[in-house]
Amino acid sequence: MCDASRNASRRPREQTEPVMPWVNSLRCVIVDDNPHFIEAAVNLLECDGITVVGSATSSAEALQLVDELCPDVTLVDVDLGTESGFELAEQIHRRDASGAMQPPIILISAHSEQDFADTVAASSAMGFVPKVSLSARLIREMLGQA
Secondary structure, eight states: OOOGGGGTTOSSOOOOOOSSTTSOOOEEEEEOSOHHHHHHHHHHHHHTTOEEEEEESSHHHHHHHHHHHOOSEEEEESEETTEEHHHHHHHHHHHHHTTOOOOOEEEEESSOGGGTHHHHHHSSSSEEEEGGGOOHHHHHHHTTOO
């Protein structure tokens, strides 16, 4: 059984060999204020060939990691405690407008997409995934790499 969670607390994470090296591995940053969810998501995604290169629990930390690590995709929880994942997505997008290439953003939440449909549609994020549906396959589909 794959146990990618053994390194989940490191920020940024050390590079590890992909579990399925024949799959082109995407490099991902996860932003969520729940360390238990981050650990579970790291394990889930890395077992299916997505390399989680870092995780953040705040907007400031996330902006720094995205700049340093240049991930292929960033997963952002819409509710970051006292901060807004929607605002973080816009901050990352504004950095893109300044000339620096920024990763696509996929918003995630424990709530259903219907709860945020209008806000997600108006955001700069490429889409939304409920946390219960999170999978490497779905991320690849959203990025057009399925």
